[in-house]
Every structure is written in C-alpha cells, then in structure tokens.
Amino acid sequence: MRYCSPLVRAALAAIMLVALPGLAAAQMSHQHASEAACDETDLHCATRVTPAFGPDGTLWLAWMAGGQISVASSKDQGATFSTPVQVTRERLNLDWGPDARPKLAIDAKGGIALAFSIFRDQAFNGQVLATRSSDGGRRFDQPKPITANNESQRFEAIGFDPSGAVFAAWLDKRNRVPAQQRGQKYDGAGLFVATSKDGGATYSDAKLVADNTCECCRLGLAFDGAGHPVVVFRNIFEGGVRDHAIVTFTDLATPGEVHRVSRDDWQIAACPHHGPSLAISPAGTYHVTWYTNGKTRKGLFYAQSRDGGKTFSDPLPIGQPNRSPSRPQIAAGPQGLVMVWKEFDGQKTTINQMISHDDGATWSKPTAIADTADSSDHPLLVSDRRHTYLSWMTKADGYHFLAIGSEP
Numbered sequence: 001m002r003y004c005s006p007l008v009r010a011a012l013a014a015i016m017l018v019a020l021p022g023l024a025a026a027q028m029s030h031q032h033a034s035e036a037a038c039d040e041t042d043l044h045c046a047t048r049v050t051p052a053f054g055p056d057g058t059l060w061l062a063w064m065a066g067g068q069i070s071v072a073s074s075k076d077q078g079a080t081f082s083t084p085v086q087v088t089r090e091r092l093n094l095d096w097g098p099d100a101r102p103k104l105a106i107d108a109k110g111g112i113a114l115a116f117s118i119f120r121d122q123a124f125n126g127q128v129l130a131t132r133s134s135d136g137g138r139r140f141d142q143p144k145p146i147t148a149n150n151e152s153q154r155f156e157a158i159g160f161d162p163s164g165a166v167f168a169a170w171l172d173k174r175n176r177v178p179a180q181q182r183g184q185k186y187d188g189a190g191l192f193v194a195t196s197k198d199g200g201a202t203y204s205d206a207k208l209v210a211d212n213t214c215e216c217c218r219l220g221l222a223f224d225g226a227g228h229p230v231v232v233f234r235n236i237f238e239g240g241v242r243d244h245a246i247v248t249f250t251d252l253a254t255p256g257e258v259h260r261v262s263r264d265d266w267q268i269a270a271c272p273h274h275g276p277s278l279a280i281s282p283a284g285t286y287h288v289t290w291y292t293n294g295k296t297r298k299g300l301f302y303a304q305s306r307d308g309g310k311t312f313s314d315p316l317p318i319g320q321p322n323r324s325p326s327r328p329q330i331a332a333g334p335q336g337l338v339m340v341w342k343e344f345d346g347q348k349t350t351i352n353q354m355i356s357h358d359d360g361a362t363w364s365k366p367t368a369i370a371d372t373a374d375s376s377d378h379p380l381l382v383s384d385r386r387h388t389y390l391s392w393m394t395k396a397d398g399y400h401f402l403a404i405g406s407e408p
Contacts, residue, residue: 041066042084043399048101051382051391051401055108059382059401060137062102062114063393067091069102069116071137077389078401087131087140093119095126095154098273099218101377105200107160110136113200115146115156115168126154128170132200146194147206149174153192155275157221157231158200166196167229167252168203169219175211188236189215193229195252209247209255212236218275224248225284230309232261232278232288242266244276244290246309262303262315264294279332283359284308289318289328289339300325300341304360319343319352319366331381333388338404339363340379340390348373351392353404369404372397 038045046063053059059074061081069087074080087102094100095117102116112133117126129143147153151174158168171189179186191210194203214234222230228249235245235258244261266272276290286305292298301315319325323343330339337356342349351370354363374396382389390402 039066041068041070041086043070043072043081046377046393046399047096048377049380049391049393049399050101050104051380051389052104052106053382053384054106054110056110057384059384060104060106060112061391062087062104062116064094064096064102064116067094069094069114069143071104071112071114071133071140073137077403078399085137085139087114088143095119097124097154097216099155099216099275103156103158105158105160105166107164107199109164111164111199112137112140113158113160113166113196114140115158115200116143117154117156117170120152125152125173128153128156130156130158130168130196130200130203134199134201141201146170146203147172147192149206151176152189155216155218157219159221159223159229161223161229161252162227164199165252166200166203167193167221167223168195169193169209169221169229169231171213171215171219171233172206173215175208186212187240188212191219191231191233191247193231193249193253193255204253207253210235210245210258213245214242214272216271216273220276220278220288222278222280224280224308225282230278230280230286232276232290234272234275234290235260240267240269241294242268242272243292243294244288246278246286246288246305248309259309259311261288261290261312262292262301263296264292264301264315265296266292266294268293274326277329279330279337281332281337281359285359286312287330287332287337287360288312289330289341291326291328300328302328302330302339302360316363318354323350325352327378329379329381331383331388333381333383334386335388338381338388340369340381340404342376342379349376351379351390353390355404370400370402 045065049063070084072081115130130146131143156170172192217234220232300318303312328341372394377393380391
C-alpha cells in the first residue's frame, strides 16, 4: 500500500517525478514533500534517512522522526512506500549528531538488522541499541543494547557478511576511565566490534580493534571479495592529528594491521563530526573519500588502494573549495564507481556527482544532480543489481531517490 495515507497533508500525498538537467529520461527523482517543521513519526518529518536494498530488489528505508525510528519499503524504486512500521515503542532521545543516523542491513533471505544510538544524558554519552526483523519487516524485536558495557557508545556501522552473520562496529569510551585511574592520558574513544549469528537478535562480546580513535565521526564499512569486513575511521595519531586509518579483518573477530589512509596533519582537540566513506570494487580496489582541514591539505579528497589498504594513492581533491564541499559518499555500483558530495554557494545546497568506469583511474567532470534552499541530510548512495541511486532527505523539498550513473 502507499506510504501516503489520507491522514497526511495533501503536500505529502503529491509525488513529483522531476527530470534533472543533464540526466537521461530514465533517471528521475522521487520527491516526498516535507514540511518546514513537524514532530510526527512520518517520513516527511524525518531528519535522517538510511536506505538499503533487499535481495528481491525491495528498497527499505529507516528514518528518525518524532523521537522514534521507523521503517518502510518500496517496490517501485521509491515512488511509493508501504505503511511505516515503528521500530521503537516510545519516544527516545535519539542521537542527533551530524554523523548519526539509524543503520540498516538486509541479508540474502530478507532478514533485517537495524542499529541506532541514543543519548543517555546531557553530557552526550550514547548507547547503541540493536534490533532485527525475521518476518520481512512486519515487526521488529524490542531494541536492546548491543553491548552490556555502560560507557558511551556511538556511531555504529552494521552489515551482513556472505555467510549471513552481522558484523557491527562502533566507537566506545569504556577504556577512558580505567586509563585515567592509572594516571594515563586518554584521547578519543576505542573502535570496538561484535558479531551476531542469529540475524541481529544477540551479539557476541565486544572486542577492541584500536584505541584512541576520534570519538565523533561516522565509520565507513564494506566487505572485500572474500567477505572480510573493512573499516575506515578517523584516528588520533601522535600529536593529536585526526587523520584517517583503515583496518581489514582476517575473519569477523580478528582485525589486521591498522594502516594510515593519508597524512593531512589535521591537529584539532575537538570533534570534526565529519566521517569518511568506503567502497570496495569487484576488482578488490579500496576507494575512500573524506574531509580534512589539515595543515597539508584542506577540503574533500579521494584515494584508492590496490594492495588491501596497505598503501593509498595520492589524494585527489574533490569539489569547489569556495563552495564548502562536504559529506562525501562513494559506492561501487553495477556500472562503476559513483561519488557524491554537498556544496553550498551561499543560497542553496547542491549535490554533485562524479562517475568512474575504470575503477577510479579517471573520473567524469562534476555534475550537479539535485539542490535545495534549506537544510538537508547527508547524501547517501545505494545500489541494486541494475543502478546506483542517490538517497537524500531535504527539509523544504522532502525525500529524493534518484537513479544516477546509469544508461537510459
């Protein structure tokens, strides 16, 4: 059934199919109208929207609105959505940080794992909650903490490996107090992981991967050709430098060596709230995009690794520096690599894209594919077996779901 019900305002019921300049006729934007401000749980009130495709091509969305997490599905690439299902049972103090959002993963049988974080106090100490649906999204288990530890956890990332196990990573401050009690300085947080063999119903004990990571940036998660998790994160290197690092696991519980992505030399004793993005192509190449304000370089950058993350190419600058490029996202889709990011010209925010058909060796010229004159969520990318899509929630214009990087 349609997501838009008779009880929702007429503006929400209107679904606009708008052809964007420079794109093929088959590439259209589905816009679900949004109000300037509202406190309902519907999609039109969402501040964060996360997409994922199921194995049958169904598009799933999880979103934050009205202090709750909701989920809906679409059988027509985002033109219409099912009646939303409430994941949470009550209004929560959801993590509203710039890099926070609900995380959604779907296995080969259609099982859904979902995780999100809440604030437990006014000091921004967080808690990651996890749940699952084993009946195709009709209902979700009661969300519960992903770990028994009571210290702060935030910025979770989840995904299913090829065997159907859930791999979860997050930032965790459990080692802070013990270090301070020993008289040791402790910066940032720790990168922790856990796994679930039952679709996200229960998780293993948490395991430390790296200590002294930046505590306030999203993680990038992908799986290599062998099904091993790979995580890219903002680390705290010697001297308080908050540059990016990457780790490849040899199995779900065993991290490999941590390698540095680039040397930007961003020395900052504060939270950037601006995490990286990671994609791994069928050729096995790691592709990373990130933001920095370092001494060596400033702005958005892209680099690739063809040796499993041990070394990376020289960073390639992305976007127009005078338009504050931000929030990069990269995906390895059916027709190649797609990269998107935000730019602001003083009046409107634009989503720009570049495409590579040769595994990142060369990129197309930047093209603007969507814009808004009000606030908006980060641009996200998601792929099915045919196309790569832009998922973007805007305050004034509603939800956009746009096929990009495809042939007519």
